[in-house]
Amino acid sequence: MRLLLLGCTGFVGRELVPALLQAGHQLTLVSRRLARGYDTERASGALTWLQLNPASPTSWQDGELLEALKQADGVVNLAGEPIAEKRWTPTHLSLLEDSRLETTRLLVEAMAALPTPPGVLVNASAIGFYGTSATARFVESSAAGTDFLASLCQRWEAAAAAVPSGTRLVTVRIGIVLAADGGALGKMLPVFRTGFGGPIGSGQQWMSWIHRSDLCALLQQALENNAVSGVVNAVAPEPVSMAVFSKQLGRSLGRPSLLPVPGPVLQVLLGDGAKVVLEGQQVCSERLQTLGFSFRYPTVASALDAATS
Template sequence: MRLFTTGCTGFIGHGLVPALEAAGHELILATRHPNRARRLSSKAQVVVADTSQPGPWQAHVATAEGVINLAGEPIAEKRWTADHKTLLQQSRIATTRNLVEPIAAADPGPQVLISGSAVGYYGTSDAGEFSEGSACGADFLAHLCQAWEAATQRVQHHCRVVVLRIGIVLGPDGGALGKMLPVFRLGVGGPVGSGRQWMSWIHRTDLCNLIVAALADPAFRGTCNAVAPNPVTMGEMAASLGRVMGRPSLLPVPSPLLQALLGDGAMVVLKGQKVRSNVLKERDFHFAYPRLPEALEDLVRASS
């Protein structure tokens, strides 16, 4: 397929772009970082664009057979000031609206839209367990995800829409694990906060394979939790990473320190949710890394 993509020059894109090209797809990479895009792929068409704003880039959407929308400013890397909250919303909701406008107007236009969301949709809980049918939470992230997903509804009668509620993506060169690895290598790693909060995670390779599968399989439609089948607590994550690396994992990162650095953004790592995917179980999706220890062994090896 000819695919128009947003958000594919970041952490997930480093795995996804090669996976899409290996599957035979032709890519249009819409990005504010053209040099980064060209380093990712010498074959893809690069369109320089701020997709949170309407512009000439939208004409390229109608030429595609499929659209992958993973755009969004990082959630947990800055304090949640009023301006940053607006940026988090604009980068997701406005981009999605700007994508669905040309999809709706095109004839025949794209056949499938795969759009990102996050497990933050469900809110946070130490005790509850969530699947695709669970209700939306009540905090800022939950409302952000709800509005992000609602922006796709305009084209649900024009093309097949798949919304991926993505968990914590593990890769060797970014994301949560990318920040933990240097600390653990120094021997001062440990759980963040209480260690009791849930982490619903997925290996980046499995997320990329899921996106490739969802493009090809028309049975994928609607909402799907993009998480591995075995969520863990933060304490289990730290202990497992310590064992894999042969390093201690005893020094917790205190919650007040994170809150001082990130403000409200600290809740992403201090609180969590236990999420499973009934959709992937029903589809009998094959995970290369269904359990955390094997996933960490692969990723630590790749990072060394």
């Protein structure tokens, strides 16, 4: 397939792009960053790198990006600033929204204007759609929450839902992605390796997670399998509490995990963004069971052992 990839040069893209290239797909990668890596693939024509901002209307005017969209059989849109890495100032909240909503709106508008739009759009969302809860269990059919993240996810998904009728839409609500070189686990590893790690906050909050390799396999299946459509929760079948997660991470590293990280420390660092870590939700996927998706890392022990080996 000829694929257009937005927001795929970061933490998830580092594994997704090589996997799609290995599967024989031809890729056009859109990023605000300078082209880095993939020299052999770019030289062979298997990968084209466009240094553009997909949240800017000018990027979608006549040019390379629009031409790549015209030629694409499918699109993956993972564009969006990280949620829990900076304080939620008014400026940063606007960036969180624009990087998702404007990119998706402009992409879908450009697709709708084509005589033959791409056959599939795999669009990211997040399990923040459901809000937070200490007791509820959420699946794909569960109602949306009412906080900022839930509202952002609802608007994000609504923007993607405006795709042309001939385009198959897969909305992937992504949980906490685990791999050693980034994300939440990447930040926790240095502390835990010193033996000073432990649960964050109360330790009772739920963590609904997925190993990055399984997420990439799911995204690839969503592109290639016409039976996949609608909303899919990208979470492993074993959500755990933060306390259980921290204990297993200590075991995988052979280190103690006894010292809790107080919630107020995170709130000082991240402000409202600490909510993502301090308040969780138990999310499962009924759709992945129906689709017969096979997890490489179905348990938190297997995922953390792989990430720390």
